[in-house]
Amino acid sequence: MPEKSMRNAINDALSEEMQRDDSTYLIGQDVGEPGGSFAVTRGLYDEFEEGRVIDTPISEAAIVGSSAGAGMTGSRPIAEIMYADFMGLAADQVMNQAGLFKYMFGGDVTVPITIRTVNGGPGANAAAQHSKSLHGLFMHMPGVRVVLASTPHDSKGLLKSAIRCDDPVVFFEHMELYNREAEVPEKSYKIPLGEADVEREGDDVTVVATQKMFYHARDVAEQLAGEISVELINPRTVKPLDTETLVESAKKTGRVVVADESVVQNGPASYIAERIQQEAFYHLEAPVEVVGVDDTPIPFSPPLTEAVVPDDEDIETAIRDMPRV
Amino acid sequence: MPNVVAEHADRLVDQFREMVLVREFETRVSSLFEDNELPGFVHLYIGQEAIATGACWGLKDDDYITSTHRGHGHSIAKGLDPDRMMAELFGKETGYCGGKSGSMHIADVDQGMLGANGIVGAGPSLAVGAGLSIQQNDEDRVCLSFFGEGAMAEGVVHESMNLAGVQDLPVVFVCENNQYGEMTPAQDQHSVEGFEARGDVYDMPAETVDGMSVQSVHDAATRATERARNGGGPSLLICETYRYHGHYEGDPMVYRTEAEVEEWRERDPVDTLESSLLESGHVDGDDVAAIRAEASERIDEAVEFARASEYPDPESAFEGVYSEEL
Structure with missing residues (x-):
């Protein structure tokens, strides 16, 4: 199977879905001839007819x-917002418009839109306004589905499902993962929204990790092999959240670490931890540990960034600090 | 305007009939609200009827509109059923949105009504989306976007008009200047008087018309929609009008004088049209009385329908959030 970057896997998904469905179109700043700020839409302007x-x-x-508006009137737009940080400028359009229409208008309307945007940036020293992971904000909006792209393989399959979904989907890519390469099937495939992936099976501790934290956790799991057996789960979508897979794993290992690059306060990792504690309480040896950003903006200077944003050391510490029988 | 009346008498009589219906709907909503029969809050269109009727008159069933928090007139003008509108205001299951929207979010996408909207300035960006759909599919449709002059201060309206201009979309922006943005006079909210200059900014034709005259609105809207249909891109229509009631029902209206209201009432869109039609001899007093009685009966029926309808099953509160249950 050929290896592909996450950038190219996403580009493939866009191309395949636009070929498949004439009601789709791409819209965003610089997505056309320039090919997108992160070159994700490169080539599509030439591949498809004008408009x-x-x-x-x-x-x-x-x-x-x-x-x-286009989603309500027969189109299936795929919008790009260059950084998740810029989603604040469009928050009303998700929170009070797209996300509500189906419900508020009585159930018959669909708003099949995908908003691709970009988490991450601390590793590129992009500073406080170009570095946040903001999927937690959108988990808070009823009617909106929230997807996290972590691997090239999953990105392609998840994006195809997002585009075909009849609900608004905010699809979070990650700036520091675009160059990651991995095997991606040439054939068309979809990954359902709401199915977590058990990347690695283990017995001692479950690590639930998203996007860049997923790679940190994978490295840690490899390093600890033989000493501590880590079960690594990538939730892939945070709304819907595959609570069943997470809880099943928590019941098996009795110890859980959740690692996510968002702010911890009222954030995705805290929510995941809460669900696991609710549903697997009597199987847990310890409270679920959360690894994330602790109520601090993302700073610029490399040593400051490293102090704020978790990495493999933080995940390893969280795992080692778990009480063991 | 005797010549104009003579030339378009049949249409004007029909437009008069619709405006009377809107006025009757709104007047009844006002009293139902005062009697505590309606939950929530309502924003009434009384005084502005000529705009919805005049602007929507030439639209086809499959053309689109976007509306505002003050949307009952737009809905009726786009052909929505007063029974289901009233039922929605009562929060009943037979309402357009099954009791989930109330006054501020009535929508019927099948009828081209893309929703009343409680967020000021939200409609224009939705209209741009409808314009993109029309353009993508090469359809013979237009979208009219109604918004109050207060929305001219919202950033998203600027973004939307600019994008419509850049993309040459078949959208008509209909700004209803009812002189007050909520409780503050328009002249205190906008640094430049009048809104025609906005047309230059977005390279679209702009026209200011008497929003109390259905004929004036009709003519200008017809020019703008025809231009949009023929690939001429977006236009801006500014309709000067007045909101007789407060921003919301219950608004103490301390910000204006009774004399000012009376001055505008002299130009009442329904009454002046009635006078013109009577003067021209195209209707007589009996005709007018019959039209008014008919509207009153129609709204009686709507209220009866709403009262007799059931409240929605509380379980339905959890349905319809997603296209499939999560």
Whole structure:
């Protein structure tokens, strides 16, 4: 099987879905001829007829708001917002518009839109306004599905499902993972939204890890092999969240670490921990440990960034600090 | 306007009939609200009827509109059923949205009504999306986006008008200047008087019309929608009008004088049209009385329908959030 970067796997998914369904179009700033700020849409402007790949002004609210309107009127737009940090400019369009229409308008309307945006950036020293992981904000919005792209293989399959989904989906890529390469099947495949992936089976501790933290956790699990047996789970989507797989693993190992690059306070990792503690309480040897960013903006200078953003050491410490029988 | 009336008498009589219906709907909602029969809050369109009716008159069933928190008039003008509208205001299961929307979010996408909207300035970006759908599919449709002049201060409206201009979309932006953004006079909210200059900014034709005259709105909207249909891109229509009631029902309206309200009432869109039609001899007093009685009966029926309808099953509160249950 050929290896592909996450960037190219996402590009493949976009190309395949746009070939498959004429009602799709791409819209965003620089997505056309420039090929996107992270070169994810490169080549699509030439591949598709005029009008299918739409370059816009720097207008996040109009990009997402127009996608909501287009979604209601027979289109299946795929919008790109360059950084998750910029989603604040379009938050109303998700929170009060796209996410609500199906429910608020009585159930018959669908708003089949995908908003691709980009978490991460601390590792690129992108500083406080270009580095946040903000999927937690959108988990808080009823009617909205939230997907996290972590591996090339999953990115392609998840994005295809997101595009075909009849609900608004916010699809979070990760700036520091675009160059990651892994095997990606040439054939078309989808990964359902709401199915976690057990990347590695283990007996002593479950690590639930997303995006860049997933790679840190994978390295740690490998290093600890023989000493501590780690079960590594990538939730892949945080709404819907595959609680069943997480709880089953927690019951087996009795110890859980959740690692996610968001702010911990009221964040995705805290929510995942809460669900596991609710449903696997009597099987746990210890409270679920959460690894994330502790109520601090992402700073610029490399040593400051390293102090704030968790890495493999933080995950290893959390694992080692778990009480063991 | 005798010549104009003579030329378009049949249409004007029909437009009068619709405006009377909107006025009757709103007047009844006001009293139902005062009697505590309606939950939530309502924003009434009384005084602005000529705009919805005039602008929507030439639309086809499959054209689109976006509306505002003050959306009952737009809904009726786009052909929505007063029974189901009233039932929605009562929070009943027979309402357009099964009791999930109330006054501020009535929508019927099948009828081209993309929703009343409780967020000021939200409609224009949705209209741009409808315009993109129309353009993508090469459809013979347009989208009218109604919004109050208060929305002109919202960033997303600027983004939307600019994007519509850049993409040459078949969208008509209909700004209803009812003189007050919530409780503050328009002139205190916008640094430049009038809104026509916005058209230049986005390279779209802009026209200011008397929003109390259904004929004026109709003519300008027809020019704009035809231009949009023929690939001429977006337009901006500014309709000068006045909101007789408060921002919301119950608004003490301390920000304006009764004299000012009376001054505008002199130009009442329904009454002035009635006078013109009577003067021209195309209707007589009996006709007018019949039209008004018919509207009153129609709204009686709507209220009866709403009252007789059931509240939704509380379980339905958890349905319809997603296309498939998560």
